[in-house]
Amino acid sequence: MITNNFPPKYKLNINENCNKCKRCAKECSFDVFTFDETENNIVAYNKNCVACRRCVLTCPQNAIELSENKIAFNSHFNWDYKTQNDIHKQSDTGAKLLTSVGTGLSHKNIFDHLLLDACQVTNPSIDPLREPMELRTFVGRKSDNISDEIGPQLQLETPIVFAAMSFGALSLNVHKALGNAARKAGTCMNCGEGGLHPDMVEYGPNTFVQVASGRFGIDKEYLESGAAIEIKIGQGAKPGIGGHLPGEKIDKEISKTRMIPEGSDAISPAPHHDIYSIEDLENLIYLLKEVTEYKKPVGVKISAVHNAPAIATGIVRAGADFVAVDGLKGGTGATPATIRDNVGIPIELAISSIDKRLREEKIRHKASIIASGGIRSSADILKIIALGADCASIGTAALIALGCTVCESCHTNKCAWGIATQKPELTKRLDPEEGGERVYNLLRSWSLEMKELLGSLGITSIESLKGNRERLRALDLDSYTMETLGVKGAGR
């Protein structure tokens, strides 16, 4: 016998409070629970559990205890549970391992090693309850001076937008919730590469519409309904590779939105097959500008890779009005685990070096920079802005506000919270109004916190923190990293 039968990672215990209502069996979309008629009790098949916590939180009797199934492994640092388990899964199936969300490996989180400044005596801190604090941000190309025409600008009331997440990866209700939140907060969502569902067209003024390598759902009307257009080259969770939405997910609604036949696989090629060089990208940028009569910002999204500064410079010179950069920790609905965990660089370093390079080339004002990939809090946003971004884009954080429990199962189409799934019985679990309110609250809360932090920095407008690395200090970072960030060590 080959020892591939690893004990399950999680363990469910149903205690004596259970009144056999069988709700858990209905709630769990991963087929963990069955009701044993003969024994008259609920039986949990632990191996299927992904720790999404749906059962625990919906059980009316509070009868379910979910814990990590701690069994002893030889305490070998290199060959730990995950490593051995991955190898077994691979040798069972011969397939590559798929996963979702952002990487969960312990890559150093630079945000946690950056500290903000505050005013004392020589410069008064400012009370946001008394003085106005401005978060308004404009995405778009700025002219050299006042006598030149300024390019089209997208006005955001807070420097936070939602990351590109397609209808297909996510349910329509999620899109509606994000649309509601964006509209109420005066900011934008991003429809991702899956086209714009007819129900979403009304949210167009608060939507980035994406043009990705699969070209799904793109026509003139689509481009015109968005507030800005984003050409997707890369994604932080899967730099250099495309996407694949399996045929079984392509139901009537998705087929209509993506403009592909029902049941056919939706394949996004790794590269755009009409972009094999920077000149080709320039052609596409100007094609989209022509179609929309130069009325909207057209930008390009790339994943943060080693050569990002040079790539970003090329993109700005090719006419992009903004560059969206997605870092190593960016999320996804599905990706090979090996790509997610091993490819790309952290967003903090990418933004610092892109901002620096664009300034050296004297073209920093010609495009806005949108940063994403592992942004978890208002402080992370201010830190990335101080490192040189104009605004931040959040994906996973917004989904957590909608109930996501980071169970890393989006690619299974079984999301128990009705987020990353198309199954009608699951998607109806999420109410777009209630969800929109929660995500709006998150934006509001972060915005208030940012104002508080700005006040302590003695700054009344977010604009004055952009690229203001002097207000950051590094704790426990090596000198090379600090040099790349352009940040001094704490205490200096």
Added chain:
Amino acid sequence: MVLEFYQKVPSGCAIAGIMNTEAMSFSGNKIMDCIEVMHDRSNGLGGGFASYGIYPDLKDCYAFHLIYDDEPSRVETEQFLRKYFVMVGGETIPTRNTAKIRTSPMLWRYFLKPMEHLVEEIDEEEFVVRRVMEINTGIKGAFVSSSGKNMGVFKGVGYPEDIGEFFMLEEYHGYLWTAHGRFPTNTSAWWGGAHPFSLLDWSVVHNGEISSYGTNARYLDTQGYPCTLETDTEVITYAVDLLMRKHSLSLKDMASVLAAPFWDKIDNMEPSVKEHLTKLRIIYKDLLLNGPFGVIIANTDMMIGLTDRIKLRPLIAAQKDNWYYISTEEAAIRKIEPKPEEYTYSHAGKPLYATLKNKDKKGDKGTKISQGARLKGELNDDNK
């Protein structure tokens, strides 16, 4: 680029300015009397003056005031200057030994005309700005403290009134004077760090601390103004030069960039004003100065007082006949003008200003410039 790792010294201050709008010259005594009232706002670690109309006989020349650490920096700078300019004159800046100012760096001034063949292609003022930047960033131990025509900056480490006495400012006659008394939080023996800060005929005296320094400096760097001195005042000076000289913004627009009105105000303005101010804020977002400041900005034609967008520092202006005064404290104005016609208190972001009525005059009395030790081959054509 030294930008990334700078050492910034915060400071508090007193500032004052006096202008005769008919360009009638008056001695430096007046401004020294005025700034002395605010003695307690400085701590003896920096003081200085900018004076306009003091070199009428050489008003076509750029008057470069230089601060040198040592002889080699002077030699190198003079060689550099001779490459680009016809040196009409040059001498040490006359000073007197006083009990209060015991040591000083080498202080020189030069009267320069750009070599004609070098400025055929480019704007003459831009040419001068480039050279000033090259000296300040490239020549160790040399610092250009002013570079305008018919004006000069006199500054150093000490109380302003003592610095004035040291430079014998009572012997100078100008029609516009500004002054600065500094309260830095730690000692810097460097005279270049005192205010006013000046470029071409712009001079800035500044009370405050800019919390947006990093953003401002990084933007100015991309616009050809490397900020090397780690002072907020340098940033303000370059910003004003960029906006008003290079981009030809009006005085009000310049103020709307540095101390921008808040969005909720702009949003409720009439459409054409709203559109204009929105455009200004979008394009020049990086030049918004955050943090407390009161500044007096001067050039040959005007004197401007400006406070930050939420008015965290005081500034007051007064007027009588052809006299215009701006000061941190009212008491300082009252010392030299007991009964002004009216006082105007500064409002956040709204400039207080006076402009010269008689633009051709610019200093009737002037100052003799031959008190110092001259360059060898002085005042003549040793460039040929």
